[in-house]
Amino acid sequence: AQSVAQPEDQVNVAEGNPLTVKCTYSVSGNPYLFWYVQYPNRGLQFLLKYITGDNLVKGSYGFEAEFNKSQTSFHLKKPSALVSDSALYFCAVRDKSGNTPLVFGKGTRLSVIA
Amino acid sequence: DGGITQSPKYLFRKEGQNVTLSCEQNLNHDAMYWYRQDPGQGLRLIYYSQIVNDFQKGDIAEGYSVSREKKESFPLTVTSAQKNPTAFYLCASSIAGRTRESYSNQPQHFGDGTRLSIL
Numbered sequence: 001a002q003s004v005a006q007p008e009d010q011v012n013v014a015e016g017n018p019l020t021v022k023c024t025y026s027v028s029g030n031p032y033l034f035w036y037v038q039y040p041n042r043g044l045q046f047l048l049k050y051i052t053g054d055n056l057v058k059g060s061y062g063f064e065a066e067f068n069k070s071q072t073s074f075h076l077k078k079p080s081a082l083v084s085d086s087a088l089y090f091c092a093v094r095d096k097s098g099n100t101p102l103v104f105g106k107g108t109r110l111s112v113i114a
Numbered sequence: 115d116g117g118i119t120q121s122p123k124y125l126f127r128k129e130g131q132n133v134t135l136s137c138e139q140n141l142n143h144d145a146m147y148w149y150r151q152d153p154g155q156g157l158r159l160i161y162y163s164q165i166v167n168d169f170q171k172g173d174i175a176e177g178y179s180v181s182r183e184k185k186e187s188f189p190l191t192v193t194s195a196q197k198n199p200t201a202f203y204l205c206a207s208s209i210a211g212r213t214r215e216s217y218s219n220q221p222q223h224f225g226d227g228t229r230l231s232i233l
Contacts, residue, residue: 009154032219043118043204043224044157051219090156101147101172102222106156 002027004093006105013081014113021076021108023091033074034092034102035065044090050074061085081112116141118225120205126233127192127199135190135228137205144210146188147222150174151202160203163188164210192230203228 003026013019025031032051036044048059055067065076074091088109092102118139127133137146145164149157159172163182177196182188188207192199206222 034221036224041227041229043120043226044206044222046221046223049219049221096219101145101159101162104149104157106154 002031002093002095002100002103004091004103004105006089006091006108008108009106010109010111012111012113015083016080019078019081019085019110019112021089021091021110023074023076023105024072025074025091025093026072027093027095030096032094032096033065033067034094035059035063035074035076036090036092036104038088038090038107047076081110083112083114086110086112118205118207118223120203120225120228122228123226125228125230127230128233130194132191132193133199133230135192135203135205135230137188137190137225138186139188139205139207139223139225140186141207141223142185143207143223144185145208146182147206147208148172148178148180148188148190149204149206151204151227157204160190200231201229203230 005024034049035047038044047063048057050057050067058064063078067074088107090107091105094102121136147162148160158174160178161180163169166185169180169182179191204227205225208222209220
């Protein structure tokens with residue numbers, strides 16, 4: 001069975017500082033990994049995905065994520081946080097060999113303070 | 115503009131009533147999904163469909179029903195058997211792909227949700 005853990009319910013960071021939102025995963029084979037962002041009363045917006053190759057993946061709005069196979073992690077990062085980055089962030093996983101929907105973590109609320 | 119349209123944005127259900135949430139997409143995606151979002155619980159899968167006239171139960175299908183008569187549409191009915199229907203419901207779609215791998219690496223695209231409350 002596939003699963004995703006986002007160990008922090010809330011992350012607070014000052015504007016201009018780097019941010020990290022953590023994600024660890026569990027799959028039986030090789031993973032496809034995704035990050036999404038949700039603003040209030042909106043659907044989820046796709047940020048980036050890891051398929052294969054370079055462990056550092058770049059996505060929308062200056063976000064990037066680092067895939068670490070040995071630690072089964074896929075942490076989301078941004079070098080300099082903006083107040084407008086404040087939102088709910090979801091990590092999701094799918095087994096490469098599977099034919100199933102994405103499995104989502106419970107989400108991490110990011111607050112960027114001016 | 116291509117996208118996923120969910121309607122209505124807000125919906126109220128009376129005791130014993132069935133209500134239907136609409137989801138339409140013009141992205142030509144084969145696969146469609148319904149999720150329920152409750153505070154602190156993330157997204158939980160209700161039903162999904164990978165092709166017209168076929169659908170599978172997700173993790174929390176009890177009290178819900180779906181149909182997939184057209185590629186563009188995947189309506190969700192919240193029946194009176196669902197005793198705790200108050201939640202934010204999200205519809206999503208994705209390209210199915212010709213191979214299992216090409217399906218698996220595709221992101222899901224989401225609508226803007228329907229918020230369902232009990233009167």
